[in-house]
Amino acid sequence: MASKSAEKSGHTNALQGSTVVVRENVSPLTSSSDDVTMDEADRKLEAMGYTPVFKREFSTWSSFSFAMSISGVYGSLMSTWIYGLQAGGAAAIMWSWVIGGAGAWALALSLAELSSAYPSSGAMYFTLKFLAPEEQVPILCWISGYINLVGTVTGSAATEYASSQMLLAAVSITSNFSYMPTNNHVVACMAILTVIHASINTLPTLWLTRLTSGYVVFHISVLVGACVCLLVQTKEKHSIAYAFTDFQSSSGWNPPGFAFLFGCLAPAWIMTSADSTARIAEEAKDPARIVPKAIANATTFTYIIGFLFNLVLVICMGDPLELVQSPSGQPVAQLFFNAMGRTTAILFTLCGFAVMNLVAIPGIQAGSRTIFAFARDDLLPFSHHWRRVSKRSQTPIAAVWLYAALEIIVNLLGLMSDTAISAVFNVCTVALNISYLVPIVCKMLYGRFEKGPWNLGRWSSVMNVVAVGWNTLMAVIFFFPTRLPVAAENMNYAIVVFVKDGGKE
Numbered sequence: 001m002a003s004k005s006a007e008k009s010g011h012t013n014a015l016q017g018s019t020v021v022v023r024e025n026v027s028p029l030t031s032s033s034d035d036v037t038m039d040e041a042d043r044k045l046e047a048m049g050y051t052p053v054f055k056r057e058f059s060t061w062s063s064f065s066f067a068m069s070i071s072g073v074y075g076s077l078m079s080t081w082i083y084g085l086q087a088g089g090a091a092a093i094m095w096s097w098v099i100g101g102a103g104a105w106a107l108a109l110s111l112a113e114l115s116s117a118y119p120s121s122g123a124m125y126f127t128l129k130f131l132a133p134e135e136q137v138p139i140l141c142w143i144s145g146y147i148n149l150v151g152t153v154t155g156s157a158a159t160e161y162a163s164s165q166m167l168l169a170a171v172s173i174t175s176n177f178s179y180m181p182t183n184n185h186v187v188a189c190m191a192i193l194t195v196i197h198a199s200i201n202t203l204p205t206l207w208l209t210r211l212t213s214g215y216v217v218f219h220i221s222v223l224v225g226a227c228v229c230l231l232v233q234t235k236e237k238h239s240i241a242y243a244f245t246d247f248q249s250s251s252g253w254n255p256p257g258f259a260f261l262f263g264c265l266a267p268a269w270i271m272t273s274a275d276s277t278a279r280i281a282e283e284a285k286d287p288a289r290i291v292p293k294a295i296a297n298a299t300t301f302t303y304i305i306g307f308l309f310n311l312v313l314v315i316c317m318g319d320p321l322e323l324v325q326s327p328s329g330q331p332v333a334q335l336f337f338n339a340m341g342r343t344t345a346i347l348f349t350l351c352g353f354a355v356m357n358l359v360a361i362p363g364i365q366a367g368s369r370t371i372f373a374f375a376r377d378d379l380l381p382f383s384h385h386w387r388r389v390s391k392r393s394q395t396p397i398a399a400v401w402l403y404a405a406l407e408i409i410v411n412l413l414g415l416m417s418d419t420a421i422s423a424v425f426n427v428c429t430v431a432l433n434i435s436y437l438v439p440i441v442c443k444m445l446y447g448r449f450e451k452g453p454w455n456l457g458r459w460s461s462v463m464n465v466v467a468v469g470w471n472t473l474m475a476v477i478f479f480f481p482t483r484l485p486v487a488a489e490n491m492n493y494a495i496v497v498f499v500k501d502g503g504k505e
Contacts, residue, residue, distance in 0.1 A: 067298030072359035084263030100264030103470030116452030151431030
């Protein structure tokens with residue numbers, strides 16, 4: 001049972017020490033009504049063991065926009081395009097998105113199904129309370145939960161770092177490349193941006209909802225505008241056949257085609273945070289339907305539009321070697337500069353910066369809800385501080401600032417080298433994938449899952465198998481060095497960051 005002090009503080013612990021409280025009368029949300037009132041959603045949350053503390057402000061549209069903002073395909077592709085480019089050029093970029101994106105899509109749909117059955121801020125680690133045998137729940141929750149926290153923090157940290165890189169790349173282009181961003185400049189800029197984004201997250205949920213609601217329109221406008229301008233102004237274009245067949249291996253791996261797997265980091269990083277929307281379930285009006293629909297629709301849309309954007313970039317990229325060696329450190333920004341000139345390149349690079357800011361803000365919101373959920377279950381030191389909810393904004397302000405501080409600490413790796421900070425991108429994907437696979441495997445093994453209002457029906461098992469198989473492979477691949485022979489400057493330090501961050505937690 002939950003402690004008396006916990007009850008007085010207005011929350012109920014689902015996890016208490018090493019014991020998990022499982023109420024016999026708890027069942028997944030299987031209401032057959034088309035509309036679930038906010039009171040009913042709160043009652044169902046109480047049935048799962050928690051006292052509602054947030055306002056339910058997220059509608060169908062704002063939840064979809066939130067899910068789209070987490071992926072931020074325009075800005076995120078600008079940040080991660082280098083991985084496919086180095087993995088083998090045009091063909092590696094396209095096929096890694098087609099194949100890797102399909103695996104990430106299957107994973108997202110599997111997570112959407114789970115979020116429909118058990119919607120809470122604890123997201124995937126909380127679902128293990130219902131999916132695993134009672135005696136295994138404590139250890140599985142600890143493993144999945146803490147690995148998820150590592151992935152969430154490193155993912156948000158990578159977003160903040162990428163935002164800083166884009167801003168300074170725009171400054172570099174403005175100076176006609178006389179200014180060269182240094183790692184110190186990027187880290188300093190990152191810290192300032194993180195503080196700004198955290199400050200925004202101390203506002204009431206209604207304001208955060210309004211901010212994300214207009215995101216999709218802005219994002220799609222930028223994407224369409226960039227594609228049209230590139231296609232119109234690029235004088236010498238590659239053919240579509242070139243996009244899918246030109247493979248330039250420089251990785252040293254044998255067989256050379258193996259290297260294309262490293263390019264799969266881009267779709268994995270962009271689409272792998274699908275469960276972030278599940279973490280605002282306690283702030284959504286009808287979470288059992290709205291949240292999974294937002295995850296599924298946003299991920300599907302991201303997969304399709306990401307493919308088209310990649311195709312346009314590859315057709316218009318010119319010499320891939322020149323892009324890899326860009327003095328700005330941002331190949332896509334260099335591509336814009338080569339094709340459209342300085343002014344337009346600055347505009348679209350700044351648009352990428354704006355998009356990444358709109359990724360970072362909801363990223364902190366989702367991450368702080370993870371901190372809150374952990375603290376609510378007494379899984380963190382000083383949990384009574386981190387689970388506090390502000391009476392003014394009705395948001396967990398202490399959790400917001402703790403999460404922002406963790407982002408900055410992780411990004412201090414950027415002071416060491418680009419190789420060190422690139423490990424953060426890998427750790428994000430690996431850690432999140434592992435934490436997601438644990439509940440999916442339990443769902444498949446133990447047969448305890450009871451469908452929510454949104455589910456995959458007969459395709460559930462197929463999607464689960466694809467998600468587990470592909471993302472298990474990727475969890476291994478993303479720890480490999482991307483170039484051979486291995487040296488200090490090209491070593492993949494993701495395993496070091498993963499173990500150190502996991503040990504700190």
